[in-house]
Amino acid sequence: MAAMFTVDEPTAEAIRRAVEGGGELAGVVELRRHFPLIADNAHARRCVQVIVGWAPLADHSRSRTKTGPARGPAGPRNRAPSRKAQKPSD
Numbered sequence: 140m141a142a143m144f145t146v147d148e149p150t151a152e153a154i155r156r157a158v159e160g161g162g163e164l165a166g167v168v169e170l171r172r173h174f175p176l177i178a179d180n181a182h183a184r185r186c187v188q189v190i191v192g193w194a195p196l197a198d199h200s201r202s203r204t205k206t207g208p209a210r211g212p213a214g215p216r217n218r219a220p221s222r223k224a225q226k227p228s229d
Contacts, residue, residue: 142176144174150173154170154173154191155190156169158191163184163187167183167184170183171183
């Protein structure tokens with residue numbers, strides 16, 4: 140039975156370090172340390188190969204320069220005209 144799981148960046152980095160330091164089997168051991176329900180070594184090996192092939196995502200949290208609302212504050216010039224009933228002119 141196939142199941143889906145997610146791997147956060149610190150876990151992926153730990154698996155990458157294990158593969159770099161001790162090879163693919165060390166990566167499988169690290170993966171199974173974080174995900175003990177993965178019992179099949181062949182499946183764990185495929186997962187490690189995929190994780191090692193990932194490129195870390197770029198950190199976009201600092202690239203935003205504008206954090207306020209899209210429009211300026213609702214001052215007297217920026218308010219929409221009111222829809223009050225107007226007196227008919229004679």
